[in-house]
Amino acid sequence: MSHLKLHGFFNSSASYRVRIALGLKELEWEHVGVNIRTGAQNGVEYKALNPAGLVPTLEHGAVRITQSLAIIDYLERLRSTAQLIPADGPERTRVLEIASLIACDIHPLNNLRVLKYLTGPFELSEAQKKQWYLNWIEQGFDALEAWLPAQGNFCVGETPTLADCCLVPQVANAERMNVDLSSYPRILRINEHCLRLAAFADAAPNRQPDFVA
Structure with missing residues (x-):
């Protein structure tokens, strides 16, 4: 398999998420920090690699993919294990609903370039x-909480899915902004369980080579 490189x-x-x-x-990959x-x-x-000037970008041989959900879809087809x-x-419908809610409705309104533009x-x-951020988190998490199961360790089914790949980073983002998440017990339950798994723990921001406090 060609070398995977994630910018x-x-x-x-x-x-x-990626x-x-x-x-x-369980794919081997190289981290390339983009500050x-x-x-x-x-x-x-x-920008020659990614004209949108956004992260992440995946390189795999001659392949270049520049959106996280498209990258994960590519990885899904690259290796069929751990679907x-x-x-x-x-x-399938619910996984895509949750992933889209987080990646398309919540996150874009609260990412770094938007917050910088506001200030x-x-x-x-x-x-x-902060009020802008809180408004969109609450609207999105209200819907997400209603969609999640009353019991269980993952967003959908008995194994991690794309939905969980999206949920955990968004919770980390909200916690970094000191949002009170006590009204979202289902979100917190699933997030806590996922973070016990090696794939989620190893992906955490503070475990990356370019981490700065």
Whole structure:
């Protein structure tokens, strides 16, 4: 198998999703740090690789993939073991619903470039920025909590899926922003269980080579 290389940032939720999937698939890969805090994602060299100037980007031989869900779909087809997206039926639908809710509805409104724009050109205060963040987290997590099972260790079914790959980084993001998550016991239960698994624990931001406190 050709060498897998993931360009990402330790604290990027989207990069975190892919790291979890790589771990669950037990694939060997190389980490290439892209410091989005200093603007490395907008450099000429990286934008030649990913014109959107976002992380992560997966390189696999001549293949270049630049969106986390597309990368995980690619990994799903690359190695069929530890299936992350059910082949069919209601479980497939629910996995894709949850992944889309997090990756398309919650995360894009609260990622670093949006928050910087709010406090930059829009001149919002830190308190206003926090209120923006909290609003979208609460709306998204209210829906997510309702979709999750009352019992069980994962978002859907008896094994980790794409939904769990998305949930754990989003919880970490919310905790980093000091959001009170006590109203979401199902989310917290699943997150706690997942973090006991090696693939999730090894993917954590503080275990990455480019981690800075």
